[in-house]
Amino acid sequence: MLSRIGCTLIVLLMLIATPIFPQHRGNPIRVTPIGLSGLDSLIHQRNGKILFLNIWATWCQPCVEEFPDIVKIHKRFADSLVDVAAISVDYPDEINSKILPFLISHKVHFPVFVSNVKKEDDFMDALNPSWRGAVPVTFIFDKKGTRRVFLFGEQNFGTFSAKVDSVLRMR
């Protein structure tokens, strides 16, 4: 009897001690480092879908402010021909300390990467040579991986939605 009570208590203690991140259940958030070749694959291996790609950082206030609208975009276009992804320009060694806590608090369920390209110039050139260097920026690539939209600075759900719709209508 005592051992049964003991076992129950242990199980209860284990449940209490386990961090509860509901959004992790069945769909754990992962942040994957991405380099130039990975970025090229992300853009060009489209499988018939367009790509909505946001570049952000936890230290960037406008990025943080627009991020809920990126989450809404993912919800609106889930199960459609739109891939939503984000690349953080925090450092790869800040995944656990900064990026993941932010993503968990925003209940993010789309792929998130962190750039491990050492030179900011190389990273910017790979996405758009005319990008001047401030974040956030958002890109939409069509089904062939061609850049169709480049949005500089903080945007909102309405602008994002309209741009995605316009690229979906392109042939």
Place this chain on the structure above:
Amino acid sequence: MRSLLKLIPLFFIVVSFAFAGEPMKAENFTLPDYNGTKHSLTDYKDAKAVVVMFIATQCPVSNGYNTRMVSLYNDYKEKGVVFLGINSNKQESVEEVKEHAKEHGFEFTVLKDDKNVVADKFGATVTPEIYVISPSLDILYHGRIDDSRRELDVTTHDLRDALDAILAGKSVAVSETRAFGCTIKKVD
């Protein structure tokens, strides 16, 4: 329509200057430092160059350059180069700017650009973002301090190279680079 037509010659003048490689001109400004003393760009006509640095107190990218900015100041102050930090972020107060400058040992002047008037004049959008200006207000260099936020990964010292060229009386080989950093938080 007529007024638009009148602008056409002006457009061609601007374009022809741009293609002729003429340096852009900086507009003079007057701003208070964190103690309230006013400084104008034209106060430094005797300097060989003025380095205008748009910086921030809260931006990790800008803060990643604090020690490099101090080193640059120490290395060039005796050579006639003036360094002016400018904080244009609306959420960073004068008191915060003063505290930050003291904390990080900034001996160069740091100005507070209330309502981001000067940032707008220059077209500055991020921190850190650098402009090197001649005594005749030509913009001789614009862009980043160097090519990596992390000092260990730096391979090109763009601002140092520009200053060395200016001090040697040569033209700046790379006069335009991209500044990577935090967006300057401006008034709406």
